[in-house]
Amino acid sequence: MTRQVAAISAPPVLAHTFPGTAAQAAVARHWVQAAAARMAGPDAADLAELAVSELFTNALRHSRSGRPGGTITVIITCGPDGVTVHVHDQGAAGGVVPRPRDAGDEAESGRGLLIVQELSAAWGTRPGAECSDADAGRPAAGSGRCAWFACPPGNREGGRRT
Ligand SMILES: Nc1ncnc2c1ncn2[C@@H]1O[C@H](COP(=O)(O)OP(=O)(O)O)[C@@H](O)[C@H]1O
Ligand SMILES: [Mg+2]
Numbered sequence: 001m002t003r004q005v006a007a008i009s010a011p012p013v014l015a016h017t018f019p020g021t022a023a024q025a026a027v028a029r030h031w032v033q034a035a036a037a038r039m040a041g042p043d044a045a046d047l048a049e050l051a052v053s054e055l056f057t058n059a060l061r062h063s064r065s066g067r068p069g070g071t072i073t074v075i076i077t078c079g080p081d082g083v084t085v086h087v088h089d090q091g092a093a094g095g096v097v098p099r100p101r102d103a104g105d106e107a108e109s110g111r112g113l114l115i116v117q118e119l120s121a122a123w124g125t126r127p128g129a130e131c132s133d134a135d136a137g138r139p140a141a142g143s144g145r146c147a148w149f150a151c152p153p154g155n156r157e158g159g160r161r162t
């Protein structure tokens with residue numbers, strides 16, 4: 001269910017809780033793309049789509065969200081500096097914390113957070129309870145971990161960003 005927290009034409013906060021399955025990664029990607037496009041334009045939307053894909057996959061792979069019945073809550077906030085996308089998972093067993101890995105050139109995995117870092121203006125992770133935007137996604141977003149990134153608004157009018 002999508003919760004629209006403030007009902008104006010470009011809502012500043014949207015939240016949606018997805019089942020924690022691989023099939024939902026594409027659904028979440030499209031949801032974020034569409035929301036970010038409306039909030040901050042096509043440049044931000046393209047970046048957000050790529051980056052959220054990495055964070056959603058991480059939540060599936062590395063947290064309890066990927067277990068049967070698990071969920072992942074995605075929150076998008078909009079401000080003058082563009083959009084911020086949060087991926088709230090259900091926490092990792094053993095308290096593992098997301099950390100970019102020093103992936104070798106030949107590695108096919110271990111680059112997700114490096115990609116997020118590269119695409120975004122800023123990013124980070126924190127306990128879900130410490131996220132000031134978690135309210136938008138409650139009750140699912142209040143625990144576990146929040147991994148977030150910010151995308152500045154673009155100035156593209158047609159054509160792709162170079
Ligand atoms: N949501 C998460 N919860 C706990 N640990 C995470 C999470 N996301 C990432 N990590 C940790 O950070 C590491 C780096 O993530 P990433 O750069 O995406 O590489 P990969 O997912 O291929 O291992 C992961 O191997 C994992 O140990
Ligand atoms: Mg990853």
Ligand SMILES: [Zn+2]
Binds near residue numbers: 086088131134146
């Ligand atoms: Zn958050």
